Amino acid sequence: MGIHYIHPALLGITAGKPKVDGNGTHTDWMRPAILLYEPQAGGTLELVGVENLVWQSAWTDTQRPVPEINGKAWDAMADNPETEVDEAHNFMPHYDQHIWLFRENPMGVLHPFNPNVSCKHHAGH
Template sequence: MNKLLIAAALALAPATANAADEPGLDAVRAAVERFRDVEVALAEGYVRDPMNMCIAAEQMGLPGSEGAMGIHYFRPDLLGISGPPNPRVDGTGTHTDFLKPSILIYEPQADGSLELVAVENLVFARAWGAAGHKAPPTFHGVSFEHMVDDPATALDEAHMFEPHYDRHVWLFRDNPSGVFAPFNPNVTCAHHKHEEHAHR
């Protein structure tokens, strides 16, 4: 019996150690604090979603009460994106470090400014599998969501991306749905102007 207990403990040890190595939410918040200024994000290589979309739950066929995500700014190098959609956005990156997130999410404000509300990491399913991973990435024990478009629906569940895994972390806006939920009822796209800042 003792041998079985020891074997079980050894089997669990790597997972426990990996979880312990993950940064806490306060550490992530401190690491990305400077990106509250979107100009800093732009200077460090983040680019605005070229479609200039502010994603709300209703656009995904969900109740409006679920709220919104916001506008996404991303680092092409961390996502491994080397070109425009063909026909969908694809990449080779397997980056999952939330101290240096590949995506920043902003809520448009009434005065035209942008407020940082969340961060996100995204890895493309094909690249993740090619790297030898058998299961989705996780953060604080929560698996990334698997996003893939369903051709049987009119909606684009994957937002013009190839199948991928992603995880949101709501650091700067309280989310009653949970810190890792995809949408936030306390976020709105009501002030989004599609043409505004489209060059960024």
């Protein structure tokens, strides 16, 4: 997935602990709330995609159906308390959608993971 740079105001971030939470329902793809970068060998970052995220509780309050793009519902992300895996990546339940605009994804432009993106050059890796 690469490194995610988020715009806290567009996401409506209200808390960071114990999990990231918010009240945002921003869905404008001309101004995405999250930019996806791949770390490069020389320490630079390459833009590979974009993402939007809305909080399930805030979205439900809007009384709109699950957000979708091109007929595809956004991915519903919530932790399963019966597993050790953090399915929602330390976020409260939300819907998100990745779009791989700048790096081909053999799994599809709207798939959440892209095997052609790596973090092997991340300084913390």
